[in-house]
Structure formats: structure tokens, C-alpha cells
Amino acid sequence: MSKVLVAYFSHSGKTRKASQLIAETVGAELYEIKTVREYPQDEDRCIDVARVEFNAKVRPDLSGELPELDKFDKIVVGFPCWHDTCPMGVLTFLEQYDFTGKTVYPFMTHEGSGPNGCNDDMKASCKNADVKPAMDGNGLKIDAIKAWLA
Template sequence: MKSKSIIAAVAASLLTGLGCSAQEQPKVSTEPSRILIAYYSWGGNTKYAAAQIRKETGGALFEIKPVKPYPADYRECTVQAKKEIQEGARPELSARVEDIGKYDVVFIGSPNWWSTIAPPVSSFLAGHDLSGKTVIPFVTHGGGGMAR
């Protein structure tokens, strides 16, 4: 599957420090026990991408879940998401990673909603100190153009 190969190639290049930066990359542990894959998925696409990253890295999966789920209806969900993004909302999450300090590498996945990350991912980022960690974002996108 082509998308699996792309995910693996991106993850491998980022984990081995072959990024586009001219600066030397800090040394981080890529042991599976030191890798976290946190993601929010509304329709299942980001969950699938996170599972593929887990398959390649062996990291731990953490699903970011809002206390109040988004509507199952696509149109209703987009209306709510747009309003929350415009307001800078950070919905309450049902759980947090209590032992975030044990991870060196944190993949963070989100669907692209209105040209940015989903509000539950904003809540996750605001509620966890990722200082000193290698943070690797990944995004799923269903249409439109790329933006922020």
C-alpha cells in the first residue's frame, strides 16, 4: 500500500534526524517505550494513520477524546468545528497522558479542520508539557487546500 510506505518513510526520516534543518538534531531515544502517538480522529482516517505509525515504530497509542463527542453527522460536525475554531475553543478531554515525561518522541495527529488542527488536539497541546521532546505532527485531510 502506497500510503503505508509514505508514512513509514516520513516517520523513519524524522526519527533518524534526516529532516530539512541545517542544525544538528538532538539525540532522542527511538525505543518503542519512549514513543507516544497521540491522535484525534472523527471519521477514522487519523486513527488509521496513527495505527500505521504505531506498526512502524512500536510506540504507544493515545486517543485524544473530547468529553462531549462531535456530532456524527458530517455537516453538523463541520458547523460545530468551525465555530469552535473561530472562538479558540479547547474542549474538555476525557483523559490525559499522566506520564508524558517518559516519552522522548511524540507524534501528534489531527484531521485538518478549517485549515488547522481539530480543537481537541489544541486541548491536548495546552494540557501537556512537550518541552524538550521531539514532536512530529501528522494530519489527515479530506478536501480543500492546505493552509495553517
């Protein structure tokens, strides 16, 4: 059986819930990607802060210990859509690793943009990974999760 890690970033909780559902469905370990910087809870202010990071291609520092990836062969990476791609802290996380022999399964929650805007960034930041096209994290169903990670 494959060992699965679900690493996620969530600002307002939607991606956290989806990540918990995925982890419960396939018996995966959960890891929350956290930045040292706290983003404003107010969405408009958060959008302004995140836009500055996005435009400058910032890699914000992470807090907490990074997980060891040795024991996992499938890495699910979940995040909200921020400016049509992932939050920059997710790229900080991904760029810490060499994913040789591993498969990365991104998924994105969003408010209409759909999940595809992150695919180029995922490929560029997941060194040596087999990166699957991002899954739509809105309204995930148990059967779809099982088929996705089979």
C-alpha cells in the same frame, strides 16, 4: 532507542488507521485524544459545530486520563484537518504539557487542504518543543514513516 508516543484525534476513523500504522511501524504507544463533547457524525453538522469552536478559539474539555510524557522523547500528534488546522481538542491536549527536550511530529489527514495549515498552531501550543513541520497523513507509507521518525 527513542521512545515514541502517537497521540491522535479521529472523528471518522481515517487518522486512527494512520496512527495505528505509525505505532506498528516504529513500536510506539498509542493514545486517543477524546473530548467530553461528542461531535455529530454527520459531516455537515460537525463542520458547523467545529466552526463555532474554531472561531471562538475554544479549548474543549478532554475525557480520560492524560498520558505521562516523561518516558517519551518523540511525540507524534495526528488529527484530521478541521478548518485548515487541527480540531480544537488537540490544542487542549497539547497545552497541558511542557515539551522541553522533546520533539513533536504532527501529521494531518485531510481532503485536499494539505497539512501545512496547522503549523502555526502546533508551534504556539507545544510549549518548549522542537516542532517539526506537519507531515501529510494521507496515504502514509511504511518507508516514509521510518524516515520521518528516524
